[in-house]
Amino acid sequence: MPEISIIVPVYKVEGYLKKCIESICNQTIKNIEIILVDDGSPDQCGEICDYYSKRDSRIKVIHKENGGLSDARNAGLEIAIGKYIGFVDSDDFVSSDMFELLFDLCEKNNTLIAGCDLAYVYDGTDRVDYCSNAQEYIITSSEFFELMLDVQKNVRTGVWNKLYKRELFNNVRFPKGKLFEDVGTMYKLIFQADMISYVSIPGYHYLKQREGAITNGKYSKKEYDRLEMSENMVQYIRKYQPQLQNAAIAFRAVNCHLTIINTMITSKIKDEKMIQIIKKDLRNHYFQIIRSHISKIKKMQLLLLLINYDLYKYLYLNQKKGSRGTDSW
Known part of the structure; x- marks a missing residue:
């Protein structure tokens, strides 16, 4: 059984997808499965997914009709077998040690969720802001949720800069057909956990201002x-x-x-x-x-x-x- 299943919904991101996939393939934790969900993308994304699946046996590819981000994530959840679940959006990328860091935090602290900060990356630039004074915390679900609600912080309500024990999704799925689905899902996951691990390292690199992005x-x-x-x-x-x-x-x-x-x-x-x-x-x-x-x-x-x-x-x-x-x- 893989330690982590990493689910990547894919749609109209052919200019960003290779960097995203390679950042996941190059994770320092090797016992992972990577689920690429081609959500009926009309460009070359499906072919790119298939290309990488032939190069890396840890990659599974789902080709499906377009149903939106929530539906793509849900499709990945249906076949995920990892002990933990992680998500990466296909126009973003992650630090090479992000998932190992979050996995170790969950295992060491016996928490169902671990989260980290994110770094903002602006389209067309290579600038990423890093934190030089990383701090680890074990906090209550209420404290972590309050961190996510603080618009001045880099924790955010997105599902992507976090790792979850798979059983948290036993009765939780993303709302199909809706945008801004993370806001409507995160609280259902967070409050199943008593304590949560958190480290103030920007391991997730979030692309802002991408032309054609759904929420942009x-x-x-x-x-x-x-x-x-x-x-x-x-x-x-x-x-x-x-x-x-x-x-x-x-x-x-x-x-x-x-x-x-x-x-x-x-x-x-x-x-x-x-x-x-x-x-x-x-x-x-x-x-x-x-x-x-x-x-x-x-x-x-x-x-x-x-x-x-x-x-x-x-x-x-x-x-x-x-x-x-x-x-x-």
Whole structure:
């Protein structure tokens, strides 16, 4: 039995896929299986997957009709036999020792989950930010979840910079047909574990601003998926982890509401229904947001959005113009 099954959903990433696969094949832990799920990719991704499977017997390839990221991950979970499960998105890559490091943390500390930081990689550059003072922690699931909800941290709510004992997925699957599925899934995994191992090393290299990325495009009705996934998370936290309620609400306000509005503005679209939903939610949870850990500037932006959308839009566009397109909001 392999120690780790690493699941890679593949779709329209032929320019990035080789680097991704090679970073996994070159892991310092060798007893792994690599499951490449070709989700009906219309480019050469399927052929690239088959090429690597012939070179490395640890690689399994699934070719399937396009069903989206969640469906591809679920297909990988159905055949995974490793003691642990890991995920890598096919336009990202990982440090050579990331999975061995996370595996050792789980085994040494007897935890069901281990996580690390991530490094942001910008398309067209080789710059990666590394941490020189790595620290290891064993923390509760609530503490780890709060770290993920902190938008200033590099832990994030994604499934990719973490390792999971396989039985955590016995009753958990990703929501098929939905985007922003990580937000709607992570809490179901995290709160099955009492304690979690964490190391502040950026082992996962996350590609930002890739042209054509699903979550990097123009505003569309798929933003309602983001809204739904975030709402499901808040409702769960409110019921089962009420001490994290303010953090979850603040995370939704910044990572969901502001992101949706900013995408709407840059796309030159005004979805009145979405604006009213967001403003109503901000109004209902204003005091929780004020008492949360998010920065003063984020609180001011949310208050401005609540008071006057058009003024928020005007200041947002001028800020982007003044900072030459970088979104520091």
